[in-house]
Amino acid sequence: MQRDTLTADLLLLLTALIWGFAFAAQRMGNEFVGPFTYNGIRFALGAVSLVPVIRWLDRRSVGKQVEQALKKPFPFWVAALLAGLVLFGGASLQQVALVYTTAGKAGFITGLYVVIVPIIGLFLGQHAAKGHWFGAMCAVLGLYFLSVTDSFTLAPGDGMVLLGAFFWAGHVVMLSWLAPRFDAVRLACGQFVVCAVIHLIIAFFTEELTMAGLRGAAWPIIYGGAVSVGVAYTLQVVAQRRANPAHAAVLLSMETVFAAFGGWLFLSETLGPRGLIGCGLMLAGMLVSQRSDMKAS
Template sequence: MRKASLRADILCLVTALIWGFAFVAQRMGMDHIGPMAFNGIRFALGAMVLAPLAIRSLRYPPPAPFLPGAKDGFPWLGGLAAGGVLFAGATLQQVGMLYTTAGKAGFITGLYVVLVPLLGLFFGQKAARGDVIGAVAAAVGLYFLSVTEDFTLAPGDGLELIGAVFWAGHVLVIGWLSPRTRALPLALAQYGVCSILSLTAAVIFEDTTWAGVAGAGWAILYGGVLSVGVAYTLQVVAQRDANPTHAAVLLSFETVFAAVGGALFLDESLGGRGLFGCCLMFAGMLAAQLWPRKPASA
């Protein structure tokens, strides 16, 4: 059992590494094509990677209660809802990265960990003390990371912050849908919806060329095959045996790897003020996940 748990922890850390370095690929890819086209192609690739596993899982009965239309086939309704929210979060993240660094985008996006329990208040969920402490620490950290000395928020950081709200909403939507349908077909459906919406927006708002797609090829492959397809699969496999707390903490290192990747490949520097803000934000994320919670009453 200990060996399986160790393997699961390693897989979670590898997943966080892939996701963190994906921010670098996302920045590099937009040197050649627009943000909508990049997202559309990478989510299409991710869907293709996940498709064999998702189709295979259709052999097994879905969990109950069933969503409408998901008992014997594909969870299209759930995929449409989750894909719409995913499209909003991914679009804001990708467009925001035109105006901010990969490291800052990673940390600000990671705020969804703190925002999830706060948004849960609107659905009658109670926030633990760690959620409140984490939110305060993250807010102060965001100030040092993104708010300038004349009290203005950089446009890219503002878009990433709004995107983090949608990422938190996506977690809540998936949290409601997952117990009611098959997980992998749901993931495939939402990736397909996100890809279609992104490609449609790219046709309307962007001028995409085959030369641009070829120039962004490696970044698209990383963002689609590794970040969307492989990393998601690794997460599913890892969390079969992982301690939930271990998994949450290790996956949070995505933000750290984003900053490391930005420094190594994009020559980005957060500076002393930014590093202090990142430390506070990361501490807030850990507090929101690790603070003991009171058991629910029977």
């Protein structure tokens, strides 16, 4: 495996870890503020956290050199708007659904984007190796054992999570196309601004905001904004400049494993034999996908 590919894989795995821990933060945030308020503030915080990075890169002339070297198919604001709209779809559906359904079911259904990504890629002329397909199937089976109970039923929020999975898949594919054509940090910041504005507009008309609620949700918002958004989504954009979309989806699906670990660490949730089997299958899916890339390189 080439050094650039390994670096991209490690960045995607770190992104999955941060997102996995964010499930606990998102659930805690919903206890104090509305889902659109929570998402709006955290994406705004994520965008603000990138401004010093952009200015630092510009002072070193790195950002400006990247901007000048890239051949953009359309203006930057179009790319930011497209990525932000798709990101809003996935993030809003997931956050609202967590009010009505369990984190386990939400994790499994959201993880279906692992299968959806290569299917979308086929329509776009992208090739997924057999190892990617097998790795994706292992990951989905692992998600099932990890997240779904024996009495699987469609709860009120499950339909929203399922729809959100299509948005997450679209976001992975879209970034795989946009990231090599636009500056990664600026693109991340731009999509966060779009996502935050839409969330806050909806929150203004549909949710009540209090100072007590903001104080209670302060730490979940800080983690969900500065870390889960500002750091993790930027790592995703940077990593997907070199990662295969189907392979990236398998690695990013590891967030469910980290979500289970985060639930145990922060919320005292336990993981039984069924969950351990799911974690093993998820790891197997990741390793099979990586081995497929090693043979291809």
